[in-house]
Each structure stands twice: as structure tokens, then as C-alpha cells.
Amino acid sequence: MISPSADADHARPQPQSLTDLFISFTLLALQGFGGVLAVVQRELVEKKRWLTREEFVEEWAVAQIMPGPNVVNLSLMIGHRYFGFRGAMAALAGMLAVPLVVVLLLALVYAQFAHYPQVAGALRGMGAVAAGLIAATGLKLMGALKTHPLGTPICTALAALCFAGIALLRLPLVYVLLGLGVVACTLTYRRLAP
Incomplete structure (x- = not known):
């Protein structure tokens, strides 16, 4: 992982508190149905600027080889980077708490309507959109390979x-x-x- 100098860390935007980390990762998780790679890259690199493109590629590579969901691993690493163990736990809670409630509610709704062919078709369509988002993000991040x-x-x-x-x-x-x-x-x- 890249460890930027202390001066670069202070010049770059970073989360202001554990609450900021929690809310940021909750919003990331709620946007990422079918895959959050595109959303995470856009939010953390382009909007919040907590990571550079190169740092994101390196952190994402490490997150992928660790056991568990990639984006959860990434949230732990970023939370720990800024606030240590407490930051890692705040980012993890943000990734899991509210989305867990949403998934449980969706599971209840799906159980009621799963037998409709339109529901199965909608789910297949969402899979295609998620694949497109991942491909687009991969193409966008190719610029980081220059370095x-x-x-x-x-x-x-x-x-x-x-x-x-x-x-x-x-x-x-x-x-x-x-x-x-x-x-x-x-x-x-x-x-x-x-």
C-alpha cells in the first residue's frame, strides 16, 4: 500500500470524524446494488478525494486478495488508515448496518413476488447493468497503470x-x-x- 507523506495527508481531504466515515460508507453501500466498485471509485477518488487513483488501485488489489467481500475489506483498510481500529469498525458498520436492514426487507418482498416471471427478468437485467458498471470502472482505472x-x-x-x-x-x-x-x-x- 502507498503511504503518502505526512504533508500530502494533511493537504488532501479526509474524513472529519468516525460519524463521517460511518455515513459515507453507509451511503456507498446503499448505492451499490449488484456491485459497488464503480460507486466506491467515484465517491472515494473523484468526489471525496480520500484516495488517489493509484492508491485506490493498490488498496483495491489488496482488498480483492483478502478473504471476504472486497468492498468490506476496502472499508476496513480506509477506516483504519484515518482513525485506526475505531475507524475500521465505524467504516465496517457503515457498510453493513443499514444495508442489512434493506436486504432483509427486500428478501421479505422477494418471497412474496418471486413466482412472477417479470421479477426474474428484472433481476437478470440488473445483473447486466452491474457487469457494465464493473467494466466501465475497469476502463476508467486503466490510466493508473501508466505509473x-x-x-x-x-x-x-x-x-x-x-x-x-x-x-x-x-x-x-x-x-x-x-x-x-x-x-x-x-x-x-x-x-x-x-
Whole structure:
């Protein structure tokens, strides 16, 4: 993870309190039906500016390899960055408390209307929209690869191999992650070594 200098941290906007963290992550979670990557990137990088694009890409990469939901991992890391353990718990509560109530209410409603074909069609349509949001966010974040030690072409090739392994060849995620992750880490280490 990038640790910005103390001067850069003070110049950059940051959450003002634990309540600010809680409310910010609650609003993020409530916007993210079907996937919050696009929403999280827009809110934390572009609107709030709590992270730079490069920091977001690095934090997101770490959040993805940790067990559990990616955005929950990211909320813990960001909360801890600004307020330590208490910040991590406030961000986690924001990600889970209100959305849990909403999901429970939606589950009750879904149980009443699940047998209607229109409901199944609506859910399939929402899945397509979520996939589009994730693809658009990935394209938007590609600019951050310009500063990566491997450069855009190698990173793009690794992403294409990952897509081919998971989507086309249907390889288990753990094998693709371990295989390409070791290759990417080794190549990056060699580029960074003096």
C-alpha cells in the first residue's frame, strides 16, 4: 500500500470524524446494488478525494486478495488508515448496518413476488447493468497503470490472461490468482529491484 507523506495527508481531504466515515460508507453501500466498485471509485477518488487513483488501485488489489467481500475489506483498510481500529469498525458498520436492514426487507418482498416471471427478468437485467458498471470502472482505472512499474502493456496482458482463464477456460479463481499473481509480483519485484 502507498503511504503518502505526512504533508500530502494533511493537504488532501479526509474524513472529519468516525460519524463521517460511518455515513459515507453507509451511503456507498446503499448505492451499490449488484456491485459497488464503480460507486466506491467515484465517491472515494473523484468526489471525496480520500484516495488517489493509484492508491485506490493498490488498496483495491489488496482488498480483492483478502478473504471476504472486497468492498468490506476496502472499508476496513480506509477506516483504519484515518482513525485506526475505531475507524475500521465505524467504516465496517457503515457498510453493513443499514444495508442489512434493506436486504432483509427486500428478501421479505422477494418471497412474496418471486413466482412472477417479470421479477426474474428484472433481476437478470440488473445483473447486466452491474457487469457494465464493473467494466466501465475497469476502463476508467486503466490510466493508473501508466505509473505501475510493469507499464500498461504488460498489465493489460495479465488482465487479458486473467479474463481468459476465468471467463473462457473456466479455471478456478484460486489457480488463476496464484498463477498470475506470482508472475505479476515477480515481474514487479524485478523491475523495482536496484
